[in-house]
Amino acid sequence: MDIDLAIENENHLRLRNSLHSFLFEGKKDDSLACRHYDCSLGKWLYTTGIFQYRHIPEVHSLERAHTELHNRLTDLSGEKEKKDHEKCRAIYREIEEVSLRLSLLLQQLSEAIKSPAADEMKQLSEEMDDTLPLEHQALCDFFMQAPGIFCVLKGPSHVFQLINPDYKELTGDRELKGKEIRAALPELEGQGVYELLDKVYQRKRTYTGREIPVYFNKGKGIPEKVYLNFIYKPIINANNECSGILVFGYDVSEQVRLRKRSEESETRLKLAIDAAETGTFEWNMNTREFICSEKLAKIYGYRKKTGISYKEFTRAIHPGDKKIRIHAIEEAMRTGIMFYEARIIRPDGSLRWVKFSGRIIFDEKRNPCRMYGTALDVTDQKTLEERLEKKVKERTRELMLNNELLIRQKELSESVINASMDNIAVLDTKLRFVIVNERALIAFKKKKERLIGQPIREVFPQAVRSGLYRDLKNALKGEGMHDFNYRSFILKGYYEVFIFPLRDSNDKVYGVLLITHDNTPVVEASERLIAANKKLEEKNSVLEKNNRELASFRYIANHDLQEPLRKIQVFSGMIRKHIDRPERIKEYTENIIHSARSMSDLVQAVLSYSRLSANEQSFTKVSLNAILKDVKKEFQPLIREKAAKVSCSRLLSVKGDPAQLKQLFACLLSNALKFSDKEPSITILSRVIFSDIRQSGNSGADKYLELVFKDNGIGFEQKYADQVFRMFRRLQTSRQYPGAGIGLAIVKKIVEHHGGHIFVKSEPHAGTAFYIYLPVI
């Protein structure tokens, strides 16, 4: 099978073009769907090429590149269907590269196949592979017709071997063949071309360049810039040495320029849009030409339709902001983007804030050539900003003041809390100490660090026992507490306790305030007061008793002393009346004597009653046996007269007033002897009993001596039992049983003085028994 490799090359390059149309214009080309073994090159390769020229390495490379190209094309069709543009672009770039490679390989293969007709071709083929059959003419044709630039550089100094017409045109139609590149194209110096070629030659690595600007001196004196897509491919011989470099590329200058122009116009458009409300300016940095819009002039305070000059433009900048502008321009020189805000001074002297933004356009040498810019009057905005800023500053100041105030308040409240004489603590919702004042620290006998943050039940477990913990828990539920007399287990004493729930603005309890006020002195004072009161009451009751006694004495004076006196008066009057009747006088005189005696008895009794006092200091240990013995001795004549029998058990000793106790025994014995209508039989018994008898006395003792005075006398009805102890109360007429009616009142008083108790049991004609209880100390 014969094949024209040049045509194939063109076909495959056309494939790329079709692809471009397909991708960007949507034109469908069936050749794109063609598989690598279906296309004519493929058919040739798999029927003839690979087998016939298997000794030529390029044929295998060609086969791989060809397969890859077709595969990539198929991939691309698929991605295009999926509308994945990003991926399409990537594949397209690969295809471009592969097709370039394929194109190169085809040329190489053509060279290898055709025996070189021309000398240069022959020379080249010799170096590549002498055995290759070269079709020189075809190759030459290929070169001449190849779309794109092509040349072969030989050796480490890159000597031009083969140059196609496009390349020749690119370099300005100069004689290049046989010349080293450095000599042939000196303008490339400094553009990095030589160095790149050296690198490719040395490293034997293909270099692909895209849109690389290269300046060629085409003889017009000014270097002309072209953009090139190219491949530097090292030519490797059988010894794996690099013999030269194949250069293949396209001039893409037009494309790049077009795109750059569109970019530029886009920028302009954008600026134009931005400029709707803004002034615009354009400054050609090379020519110093300055063009600006009417709007800009207006911003600057001019009414000129033609705009303002560059001088006017720069001079108006406020001296204080000139630095800002310079800095912004310096920045723009590096980044291409300019932005600054500055004040300008209008001709009328008014100040305006202007926001400048713009772009610097650079030439190929990265020299800034033009500046497009906009200017926007932002005075109002700025004033607002300034006002805002001022507000913020004011607010900040206010906040700082507030903060300071708060700090001062905090210090104040802390010092107030600390100065408090009460113990103050604040606890959080977990009942941990948050604040403890100094007073409380002293009272708790704890260091601050030991308390703050610690739960109260851990620091003071006794709080649980005392109920304080429960009260604090209740406070967390919102229940406050105030107890005037709180017994503190922590502080040991009596405290007035306040427990308040602390609430935030949402009424939620966030802690508990605990204030305790030491009440111990108050409570102690009040206890003292109570004791004093009790004493006073006792005194009072004594006084009351004294008062009652005084009232009794008044009664005595008014009645009992009056009575005998009155009788004396009556009977004296009778004597005077019957002075002539001696028998009557005798009778009246007897009456007078009787009355006077009873009066004397009464005075004696009253005196002895009033002398009775409850002076415990006179108390000594008194043997009742001895007392009874004394009293019996005193009453001995009467006992004998009445033939009375007095029997007694052995009596114990008590603590008391001996004189009073003697009086007690005397009274009782006298009564027993007096109120009898037969031979008196008197029994005195004594025993110790354990009992709490407090009906009358309040000694509080539980051990008493019981004394029983029992007689067999006239007795009385039990209902008069209480009366017998009252002063001047008599159950019998005084004539029948003489006496002042005071004896038992004295007895009762003596018993009471001794902290004892007395009661009586009696029955008419059966006898009477007095029961006396005296505390045994």
Added chain:
Amino acid sequence: MKNTGDLMASKTLNCFLIDDDPDDQEIFCMALEDMGEDINCRYASDGVEALKVLNGNTYTPDYIFIDMNMPRMNGNECLQQIRTIIRLKDVPVYMYSTSADPEAVAATKELGASGFIVKPTSVAELTKTLHFCLRK
């Protein structure tokens, strides 16, 4: 005096003196004698004894005199008991005492006493007082 005379002329007056003091009984008796009227006087030594007599339904005195200060039952208690006896509801009862404490006097009025006689320092004085009482 005329009225008294009429009264006295009509019938014998029965007086009941309740007093434990024999001296006072004697003095009272002397005073009544000095009045020169037909007066019958009966005595009781104390309230208990007096009530025994009065509750017997056989004796209705015209005047009752009660000593304030007596054993067993004092004057006031005795007065109270007498005032419960319907038969005696119109009989004047005079309290008779050595001392006349205004409060004590007021208390006897409350309990239904017709008057209060302070025991005299002479028989004549008592005679005068009794004249006044019986004339009423």
